[in-house]
Amino acid sequence: MEELSNQDKQLLRILQNNARFDITDLTERLNMSRTSVYDRIKKLEKEGYIKNYVALVDNKKVGLNFTVIVNVSLHSQQQEVTEHFAKEIVKLDEVMEAFITGGIVDCVLKVVVKDVEEYNNFIAQKLSVIPSISKIQSSFVMQYVKQSTELFF
Incomplete structure (x- = not known):
């Protein structure tokens, strides 16, 4: 390009x-x-500079009031383990963003759900059943300070 x-x-x-x-x-x-x-x-x-056109929906207006940042550690960092995990994560509608990371955790997820009960069900029935996960740590978003989709270049 x-x-x-x-x-x-x-x-x-x-x-x-x-x-x-x-x-x-x-x-x-x-x-x-x-x-x-x-x-x-x-x-x-x-040329791929513009990937898509979307409408940004206010999650609270549609009843999704609970945002959680989830740090996931995998039992192994082998490529096939990471790839399998990634394939499973993209199937989960509650996951808005997912990043395979280097450092202390292997993956960071942004999860948006209705409430803490729905989040608990998400963890128990969907996330924790992925076999490659060894540890899940959750941080609950109390307030959005900055939220943007705009890149500056």
């Missing part, structure tokens, strides 16, 4: 903030024609 132009970077910044763009607004802000803006967007999509 080639280096992004300043206009491509500016376009990506705008779309990160609001993907429901008004083409007239974009043409004015970028000082480009409609065709050029559309062509650049299609190019950025094709």
Whole structure:
């Protein structure tokens, strides 16, 4: 992939903030024609800079009030163990984000559920039954300080 132009970077910044763009607004802000803006967007999509367009839903408005950061240790760091664990984790709807990590724990999960009872059921019936897990530690989110999907470059 080639280096992004300043206009491509500016376009990506705008779309990160609001993907429901008004083409007239974009043409004015970028000082480009409609065709050029559309062509650049299609190019950025094709090259994988834009992965998807989504609506960010407020979890509390839909009744998912309980967010937990879960640190998971595996009994082994062998590739096949890690890969099996990852395949199992992606099946769990409650897991919003999952990171295989280096350091003290092997995986960090962001889990969003209705309440502590639902979280307890998630641990007992879904997470702890994955055979490669040796330890689970939970931290309950008390307050969101910063929540963003926007990359700065």
